[in-house]
Amino acid sequence: MTQTYRIATIPGDGIGPEVVAQATKVLDAVLASEGASAAYTEYDLGARRYHATGETLPDKVLEELRGVDAILLGAVGDPSVPSGVLERGLLLRLRFELDHYVNLRPSKLFEGSTTPLAGNPSIDFVVVREGTEGPYVGNGGAIRVGTPHEVANEVSVNTAYGVERVVRDAFRRAQARERKHLTLVHKNNVLVHAGHLWSRTVAAVAPEFPDVTTDYLHVDAATIFMVTRPERFDVIVTDNLFGDILTDLAAAVTGGIGLAASGNVNPDRTAPSMFEPVHGSAPDIAGKGIADPTAAILSVALLLEHLGHADAARRIEAAVAADVAERGSTQRSTDEVGAAILGRLA
Numbered sequence: 147m148t149q150t151y152r153i154a155t156i157p158g159d160g161i162g163p164e165v166v167a168q169a170t171k172v173l174d175a176v177l178a179s180e181g182a183s184a185a186y187t188e189y190d191l192g193a194r195r196y197h198a199t200g201e202t203l204p205d206k207v208l209e210e211l212r213g214v215d216a217i218l219l220g221a222v223g224d225p226s227v228p229s230g231v232l233e234r235g236l237l238l239r240l241r242f243e244l245d246h247y248v249n250l251r252p253s254k255l256f257e258g259s260t261t262p263l264a265g266n267p268s269i270d271f272v273v274v275r276e277g278t279e280g281p282y283v284g285n286g287g288a289i290r291v292g293t294p295h296e297v298a299n300e301v302s303v304n305t306a307y308g309v310e311r312v313v314r315d316a317f318r319r320a321q322a323r324e325r326k327h328l329t330l331v332h333k334n335n336v337l338v339h340a341g342h343l344w345s346r347t348v349a350a351v352a353p354e355f356p357d358v359t360t361d362y363l364h365v366d367a368a369t370i371f372m373v374t375r376p377e378r379f380d381v382i383v384t385d386n387l388f389g390d391i392l393t394d395l396a397a398a399v400t401g402g403i404g405l406a407a408s409g410n411v412n413p414d415r416t417a418p419s420m421f422e423p424v425h426g427s428a429p430d431i432a433g434k435g436i437a438d439p440t441a442a443i444l445s446v447a448l449l450l451e452h453l454g455h456a457d458a459a460r461r462i463e464a465a466v467a468a469d470v471a472e473r474g475s476t477q478r479s480t481d482e483v484g485a486a487i488l489g490r491l492a
């Protein structure tokens with residue numbers, strides 16, 4: 147029987163639609179070779195919809211999305227919309243409502259990719275970024291706005307439940323990897339309330355995974371090691387904001403933001419997971435046809451892995467690796483990169 151997956155696409159803003167167009171071609175090709183297919187529903191969400199109707203994520207759309215097998219998102223955010231409106235009202239709302247508590251962001255240095263870290267072929271780590279708590283929850287406010295006496299708060303929320311479930315997921319992922327090493331990244335020398343909850347949780351869960359070694363780094367030191375000794379990392383578990391910042395840095399040292407993929411995963415499968423590049427809508431290059439679609443294509447690999455097609459995911463990664471190895475420094479268009487990767491899958 148042919149399996150048809152219901153895939154929702156949210157191309158979004160800026161370069162989002164450009165990279166999603168390439169990613170769906172790859173998804174179709176790989177699923178076809180597995181005797182499966184994708185039935186797409188495209189959702190027009192983002193700046194255009196906001197200007198037309200004032201909506202960011204209508205409840206009806208959210209309910210429809212709950213019924214799909216997976217979501218593929220391009221990017222959200224546009225200079226014509228006040229900063230935060232789409233990011234919070236659409237992207238973060240999806241992550242929170244669909245309980246994407248594991249924001250999975252792998253970093254691998256593909257041979258031949260451009261990195262400031264010459265001669266470091268062994269970078270291969272994954273950041274498990276908490277996706278539903280921390281300073282992202284919108285627990286804040288401001289008074290006397292616009293006056294010299296303004297006070298603005300953005301309070302980080304860390305629950306024992308939320309920290310434990312993401313820490314346990316990170317341990318599981320570490321256990322499944324060759325090096326079996328987990329690094330907690332936080333700032334428990336200053337953020338003592340949240341930081342100590344994270345540290346205690348890692349210590350409490352560790353005995354369930356006796357073969358996994360652990361260590362701890364303050365986030366500022368973690369940025370040093372990510373540049374000077376990135377090979378020391380295997381699995382990193384960290385909070386929502388530290389994970390956001392660390393994964394842009396990780397992308398920069400492993401071939402650039404154009405290669406960095408992510409999965410907003412609901413490990414309990416109580417709602418669909420959502421896959422998207424780490425990068426944003428890149429207004430500076432949007433519409434020029436030069437965005438690198440590789441991150442979106444590698445996000446499709448994470449999507450396939452989540453749907454149980456691990457071999458297909460590996461084939462996409464191999465096609466990307468082969469393409470990156472021969473890229474050199476010539477600038478290619480979005481279509482050319484997509485076609486080259488697709489060609490290697492044929």
Ligand SMILES: NC(=O)c1ccc[n+]([C@@H]2O[C@H](COP(=O)([O-])OP(=O)(O)OC[C@H]3O[C@@H](n4cnc5c(N)ncnc54)[C@H](O)[C@@H]3O)[C@@H](O)[C@H]2O)c1
Pocket residue numbers: 161165220221222223224225233237403404422423424425426427428429430431436437438439441
């Ligand atoms: N997941 C998301 O949807 C997401 C992620 C990050 C930022 N954003 C939003 O995107 C907008 C722009 O944010 P930003 O400028 O801070 O980050 P960005 O990731 O959009 O761009 C940062 C830099 O990286 C470059 N870049 C990004 N993706 C690229 C690609 N595929 N190929 C080649 N170059 C690429 C851009 O041209 C830019 O110079 C903002 O509205 C922001 O909130 C959305």
Ligand SMILES: CC(C)[C@H](C(=O)O)[C@@H](O)C(=O)O
Pocket residue numbers: 222223233234237238390424426
């Ligand atoms: C746009 C923003 C809400 C988002 C985040 O901070 O998570 C982005 O930077 C990302 O990394 O996906």
Ligand SMILES: [Mg+2]
Pocket residue numbers: 390391394424
């Ligand atoms: Mg980010």
